[in-house]
Amino acid sequence: MDNRDTFPTSYKLVPASEIRQRLKRAQTALSEAGCSGILILQNVDRYYFTGTLQDGILWIPDTGTPIFWVRRSLERAQLESPLADIRPQPTDFSALKNELRAAVSSSAADIGMELDVVPVRLLTRFQKLLPDNCTIFDASQLIRNLRARKSAYEIDCIKKAAAIMDDIMSYAATIIIEGISEIELMAELEHQARRLGHLGIVRMRGFNNELFFGHALTGPESARRGYLDAPTNGLGLSPAFSQGAGHSKIRYGVPISIDFMVNYEGYLADMTRMFAIGEPPAEIVNIHEKLLALNRELVLMLKPGSQCGAIYAKAMAVAADFGFGDCFLGHGPDQVAFVGHGVGLEVDEFPFIASNNNMVLAANMVVALEPKLTFPPGHKTLATMPILTATAVTTETTYVITRDSALPLTLTPEKIKIIKR
Numbered sequence: 001m002d003n004r005d006t007f008p009t010s011y012k013l014v015p016a017s018e019i020r021q022r023l024k025r026a027q028t029a030l031s032e033a034g035c036s037g038i039l040i041l042q043n044v045d046r047y048y049f050t051g052t053l054q055d056g057i058l059w060i061p062d063t064g065t066p067i068f069w070v071r072r073s074l075e076r077a078q079l080e081s082p083l084a085d086i087r088p089q090p091t092d093f094s095a096l097k098n099e100l101r102a103a104v105s106s107s108a109a110d111i112g113m114e115l116d117v118v119p120v121r122l123l124t125r126f127q128k129l130l131p132d133n134c135t136i137f138d139a140s141q142l143i144r145n146l147r148a149r150k151s152a153y154e155i156d157c158i159k160k161a162a163a164i165m166d167d168i169m170s171y172a173a174t175i176i177i178e179g180i181s182e183i184e185l186m187a188e189l190e191h192q193a194r195r196l197g198h199l200g201i202v203r204m205r206g207f208n209n210e211l212f213f214g215h216a217l218t219g220p221e222s223a224r225r226g227y228l229d230a231p232t233n234g235l236g237l238s239p240a241f242s243q244g245a246g247h248s249k250i251r252y253g254v255p256i257s258i259d260f261m262v263n264y265e266g267y268l269a270d271m272t273r274m275f276a277i278g279e280p281p282a283e284i285v286n287i288h289e290k291l292l293a294l295n296r297e298l299v300l301m302l303k304p305g306s307q308c309g310a311i312y313a314k315a316m317a318v319a320a321d322f323g324f325g326d327c328f329l330g331h332g333p334d335q336v337a338f339v340g341h342g343v344g345l346e347v348d349e350f351p352f353i354a355s356n357n358n359m360v361l362a363a364n365m366v367v368a369l370e371p372k373l374t375f376p377p378g379h380k381t382l383a384t385m386p387i388l389t390a391t392a393v394t395t396e397t398t399y400v401i402t403r404d405s406a407l408p409l410t411l412t413p414e415k416i417k418i419i420k421r
Helices: 016-033 043-050 074-080 093-103 120-129 140-148 152-175 182-196 219-223 282-301 308-322
Strands: 037-040 055-061 067-072 086-088 110-113 135-138 214-218 256-264 267-277 338-342 349-354 366-369 373-375 391-393 397-401 406-408 417-419
Touching (some): 016 037, 016 043, 016 055, 067 074, 067 093, 074 086, 093 120, 120 135, 152 182, 152 267, 152 366, 152 417, 182 214, 182 256, 214 219, 282 366
Parallel strands (some): 037 110, 267 417
Antiparallel strands (some): 037 055, 055 067, 256 267, 338 349, 366 397
């Protein structure tokens, strides 16, 4: 019986051919690097290579059959993953040591681990488990480079996430009314997203970075900076989660920025659009048009062979030419050093369109471009707009890199959506 017959049709397993291809590419990369193999511990990387989130240790040798030791649930891992060798993970230290040493060749010298995310305590444990002659190296770059270029299956998942995102933005235009708070708006959008298929989690790899569904921001709090490594932050509801929607009320003519992510079958799409009830100040519309012009210049550079750092430098130069370099990607010491990021199973994947990043774009990478502005209180730009003491002006679209250009996956029109009630 096909394992898929044990689950409802809505519970979709990763195709076996997809997992086989990923493992083949990993083994090719290991052989080219002259490495013996990699041990995968992080849940998202483990899902990428096995098709299941079940807890355990995955060993991918440079040649031969990978081994997946499962701590829990072995039965579910065997149902969800197409891997041929799935075993129970020994709970006894000595037994686990013997199994690992039997699997890892005595001649193996370099064993990779995800040292960007694996805690030191776990690293120390594995140094004791592996053969004494093994040297552990950081395989995170190798793994993230593999994951940066998406398969047709992955791009299709991101397209479906993007389609849900477009539905969410259309829905937002029907429920935004004067007087509701940011958090009331965000709660409605979150509810609708779950109804449409959002898995309800946004995964980030970066240490201490975290998100919920995204941000709905309006008024002065939309320009408030914070701990999140992102161009916008918001006040949030508490110092315990000081980002995103708060209790600011939506008012007539005041811009609203909705930055939202949708997770479809593990894969994310990311988009930001602006709304307003009635016409916002003309100067805001003008600034937003300039921001979209800047974005168009960056999109022309989103093609194979372009260096990420050069795209970022172009963004900074155009922002300065338009006269808002001091508020681009944040303001003051809180400005961030990237204008775009890869998306996939995590929202902070390679490539980063970031300062001094020499990584080169390639076909089938997926990138979210987010040139954004935050004008703080007292900024000269706001002097003629008494309705605004501070504000954010934003846009963000997810693109897939093709053979010679980039195509948008999130298709909601980029101009400020004017809502007339």
